[in-house]
Amino acid sequence: MGDKMAIQQGVEFDGIVVSRRDYKERDMLVKILTDKYGFKTFFIRGARKRGFKLGAAILPFTHGTYLGSINDDGLCFLTTDREIAQYREISQDITLNAYASYILGLVERALNEQQLVVEGWFLKVQKALELIDEGFEPAIITNIIEIQLLQYFGVKPHLESCTVCQRTDLAFDYSESYGGLLCQAHWHLDPNRLGLDQRTIYYLRLFSVLDLYKLNSIKVKEQTKMALRQTIDEIYNSQVGIYVPAKKFLDQMSTWDQVLKKDDQS
Ligand SMILES: [Zn+2]
Structure with missing residues (x-):
């Protein structure tokens, strides 16, 4: 706990998309419950652009394995998803x-x-x-x-x-x-x-x-x-x-x- 690593880059984690809201013109803030860091809010640049590549990965009640950067006390970032699915009935x-x-x-x-x-x-x-x-x-x-x-x-x-x-x-x-x-x-x-x-x-x-x-x-x-x-x-x-x-x-x-x-x- 001694070292001051505020941001961990390129980490893999499992997550469940909890909620999301629009941010500025084209971006979104997406709250994900993660298996390693608890609840985290991710800044998703360009999320509202047509054909955004992580579109499916950030739909509500999507779950799976993600790759990204985790900020201990600020916004986190998603790089990509590995394997995702959605709780379809929910x-x-x-x-x-x-x-x-x-x-x-x-x-x-x-x-x-x-x-x-x-x-x-x-x-x-x-x-x-x-x-x-x-x-x-x-x-x-x-x-x-x-x-x-x-x-x-x-x-x-x-x-x-x-x-x-x-x-x-x-x-x-x-x-x-x-x-x-x-x-x-x-x-x-x-x-x-x-x-x-x-x-x-x-x-x-x-x-x-x-x-x-x-x-x-x-x-x-x-x-x-x-x-x-x-x-x-x-x-x-x-x-x-x-x-x-x-x-x-x-x-x-x-x-x-x-x-x-x-x-x-x-
Ligand atoms: Zn009694």
Whole structure:
């Protein structure tokens, strides 16, 4: 760490294109989540010119291997791409797009470069997007990421056992003031516990330890999905308190969904 290499030239890295915006007349600033340097913003000269050679490489939700120059604390530069592909379903479906954007936004807020690179979060995010692109339930993949990110926001819910007596054989509920589960024998300690059903508790516990790389299939009832969404929103709103723009869109979509379903039933 002693030497002062501000710019590393000609480095190869894996990346996922997160977002981009126009810059000046013909250029673009493209944010890429990289496997070696975390989130980096690349200055792409001439990106908006017709026939630009890296055009496909900087489309949103493109991922692959890139070559470029990495600036520790400034803009980076792309030289070329080696092997790229796009998460096609995510890029074409507005709902999947919103889930993927929310995951990326949340990860950016929660994790520093060290955690992204050394603790394997780059791979985890890559896997999450891959699963969503392959048709796994995006709400569930998102829930898993949300639960596993909580500790980086300074909230580490105790989900292994009752926070008071460590029992695991009674029904559980979730208590925000105790920071985790309460067994039935201790429910009286918190009148404001969330009143969750056992199925929701089961998934909260499962999601906190689940390895996305070992996920083959997961089927969660619609009602439980809604309870999970409400519970995680409650924990995030009261204990995390961050704002990721894509989340607002997801919330609006789920409201429309419910309105449409009610119309169907009537
Ligand atoms: Zn207890």
